[in-house]
Amino acid sequence: MRKNIVAGNWKMNTTVPEGVQLAKEVCEAVSAAEGLKCDVVIGVPFTHLTAVKEVIDINKVGLAAQNCADHTSGAYTGEVSAAMVASTGANYVILGHSERRGYYNESYEMLKTKVDLALENGLKVIFCCGESLEERENGSFKDVIGAEIRDSLFHLTAEQMACIVIAYEPIWAIGTGKTATSDQAQEIHAFIRGLLAEQYGAQVADDTTILYGGSCKPSNAPELFAKPDIDGGLIGGASLKAGDFMGIVTAF
Ligand code: PGA
Numbered sequence: 422m423r424k425n426i427v428a429g430n431w432k433m434n435t436t437v438p439e440g441v442q443l444a445k446e447v448c449e450a451v452s453a454a455e456g457l458k459c460d461v462v463i464g465v466p467f468t469h470l471t472a473v474k475e476v477i478d479i480n481k482v483g484l485a486a487q488n489c490a491d492h493t494s495g496a497y498t499g500e501v502s503a504a505m506v507a508s509t510g511a512n513y514v515i516l517g518h519s520e521r522r523g524y525y526n527e528s529y530e531m532l533k534t535k536v537d538l539a540l541e542n543g544l545k546v547i548f549c550c551g552e553s554l555e556e557r558e559n560g561s562f563k564d565v566i567g568a569e570i571r572d573s574l575f576h577l578t579a580e581q582m583a584c585i586v587i588a589y590e591p592i593w594a595i596g597t598g599k600t601a602t603s604d605q606a607q608e609i610h611a612f613i614r615g616l617l618a619e620q621y622g623a624q625v626a627d628d629t630t631i632l633y634g635g636s637c638k639p640s641n642a643p644e645l646f647a648k649p650d651i652d653g654g655l656i657g658g659a660s661l662k663a664g665d666f667m668g669i670v671t672a673f
Contacts, residue, residue: 425459429660446663458673470509485513529572554593594635610650639668
């Protein structure tokens, strides 16, 4: 049975003390909540990983980096390797976010390498995909999403796929206040699950958690999460306040 997950993506927000405080609040709220129907993960800046790990119970709140390097180690000034991320005690890494693909030119090939390095180091991957507004409007969106998934993930074995969470994030819905309708999101989630079934069979497809991301908030989360193929969310803006984030966590 696949897991429901609500994951926060703090992006480049909060200082270390602010992040530690937010992480504490989330962990306390998760610990106090009864009968939660999802796993909770927070995706924090690299600088915060060690300090946040100290104040959370990793069995209650998973910890994600938002990126890792496409090399193992060495002369790559400013980069942070998957091994370094894992050594902080983090158990997840977000890869392929559209902001990284768009602003930092992350290619399918580069992401394939990052995925491999993350898995080699025992990290679970939240792998993001999604189309731009132009691709949505010109009808190429399924081709784009299909290529993103195929070219960076389909070299993996079925066993490795168990460590992959997919996040569908239409770029036009990220930080814009424009959410995909629950029907639009469900259509793509079912499409992604179909791709997984073709490549790996029904069992792997059925077991893979597929998150929706893009202006997800407490008010629209219940409708999105009620869809059969939407297994939770990757939450940007609304993950920066413990109250809003918990409003989504409890939406199942
Ligand atoms: P948003 O961001 O919730 O602020 O739209 C989602 C994301 O980019 O992961």
